[in-house]
Amino acid sequence: MTPFPLKIVTPDGLIFDGQAEKLIVRTTNGDVAILARHINYVAALGMGRAVVVADGKRRTAACIGGMLSVVDGEVTLVPTTFEWADKIDANRAELSLQRANKVLQDKNSTNTDIRLAEARLHRALVRKNVASYK
Amino acid sequence: MAGVSTKEIKNRIRSMESTKQITKAMEMVAASKLRRAQAQISNSRPYFQIFYSAIQEILQANRDFQSPYLLELPVKKRLYIVIAGDRGLAGGYNSNILKLVYAEMEQTEAVVLPIGKKAVDFFRARKIPALTEQYAEAADVDIGDCFSISKQLSSAYLAREFDEIRVAYTTFVSVLSQNPATMRLLPLSRDEQTGEPVSRSRMIYEQDSESVFASIVPEYLGGILYGALCESRASEQAARRAAMDSATQNADDMIADLSLKFNRARQAAITQEITEIVAGS
Structure with a gap:
């Protein structure tokens, strides 16, 4: 799958910065999946499971609050808290x-x-x- | 030597030395805490920049956009969130910020939300109503607290309990300079620079821009509050470090001074003794 640049930033610092193939997050309206070449998009995040697929590896995290934005193909996730499942x-x-x-x-x-x-x-x-x- | 016994001087030197050890230790602790606080500031900075630009983009994209968070009303009642420290011995850190807020407060009716023990005590002594005193330990306030404060304040603001919310904190300019400042949180101000709004107009908002806006504003405020808290903490440590550094230096000066006196007194005693022996023989 075509990768796209993804940045995940919380107030505690940069969590992820690199290429990803797929991002699934829960917005206030339900789950959305972002793939490469998504149109410019902004959504407020709810509380739920987030999935990041990068290098063919799938990682799950708890993602709470904040915002998701896609501008010119660059995806930025700014949650209040974001914790990988194993942490x-x-x-x-x-x-x-x-x-x-x-x-x-x-x-x-x-x-x-x-x-x-x-x-x-x-x-x-x-x-x-x-x-x-x- | 007139009057001062060597024993007395020796005692003073000893007490000065123990004071110096304490101030030296405090300086070192503050310096290490300062490093941590500075790292925290730089970690959280990208978060605000992204959030801030997203909010400004929404505002730029639609000029006729209305939200209660933007409405400017005549200010009758203000809320100040005041961030100060828990402990003294930090130079002018606490008194500078508290004085600044107190001077600003005289213009309108004001309520405070003190964060930090020094702020709580200050406003209690001056009988200024406080929204809550549960944040008396600035060191214990974490990001979760910031978000619950901001959610509470946003709904209070929408219920028109306050016409303006300001936060008073100490900006961390550098290790040697920190400035107390107040900043308006609500109503939000629109940036008047018109950048490149071309690609922004084709932005898709989940639901619509206004509901996205309404749900991210409290988050944004929580983020700002956390940022202000981080800056204040770093400033507190920097101020304490500087204060303790000069205290250590002062102690050094006094010890040098006293040692000189001690040696003179000792010499005088010896001289006197010799004179007595010579005179007696």
């Missing part, structure tokens, strides 16, 4: 999941607490799910 701390995700569940079951939680807990639950579920792909 995910499954125990931490499990703990975070339990903590979120506790807040959600507590009848005295305020609205903001519930909103934050829901987001945390969602992130933890994504991470746990992705961690099982390694």
Whole structure:
């Protein structure tokens, strides 16, 4: 397959910079796959699994928040967090999941607490799910 | 020698030396933390540049574009996010930024969101209402916190709880110079330079540009906040390093001065003793 230049940048630094053949990410509207020679495109990212195929190798990652842009054939992914499946701390995700569940079951939680807990639950579920792909 | 006993001087030299050891150690710690903080700044920089240019591109591509994030209203109530340090002994780092914000605040009604123990204490002492004091440890605030702050603030802004949100932080110019500054987060300002908007007009947006815009703005703010935090942290370490460096130098000067005095006093005592022996024989 024809490769295209892909850059993955998070606030913690450059995660990936090189040629890739395929990128699958979850946008706010669902999964999209980007191949070479894609038209100029911008989308906001949701929370979900991302797949990068480079040199015929397929790598899975948890990709949360941020934005995807394709400008003149160059693909840039700027997620809030991006963790390769083998780097995910499954125990931490499990703990975070339990903590979120506790807040959600507590009848005295305020609205903001519930909103934050829901987001945390969602992130933890994504991470746990992705961690099982390694 | 008039009055000062050698023992007294010796004690002072000893205490000065232990002070010097402490300041020297603090300087070294600050220098190593500074290196880490600088690496963090350069790691996160590409992220903002890409995000910033994406937002400006959306704004450039459609001139008639409207969003509540862009609306400029007369400012009645301001929110300041103030980033200061947790500890003192960092030269003018804390007082410079706090003074700057305090002077700006007098113009309008203001609420603060202090980050860092020094900021929390400062505004509490002056009875300025704080949105939350949960971020009292600037060293513990991570990127997740920045994003939850920005999400909370974005929705508060859309609910018109504030008319303007500013962040006060210390820009890291170089190891030797750091400037306190305030920057407007919301409403967003449009860049007035009109670059090459030709290819941009054929950009496809998932759903439409306005909903993409609405969902990336909070992320963008979180990113800026994180960047400001990184800069402030680096500035704090740089300021501390410089302050401790000059403290060490001062200690050196004083030790040299005292050693001279000590030697003179010792010499005087010897001379006196000899005189007494000679006079007695």
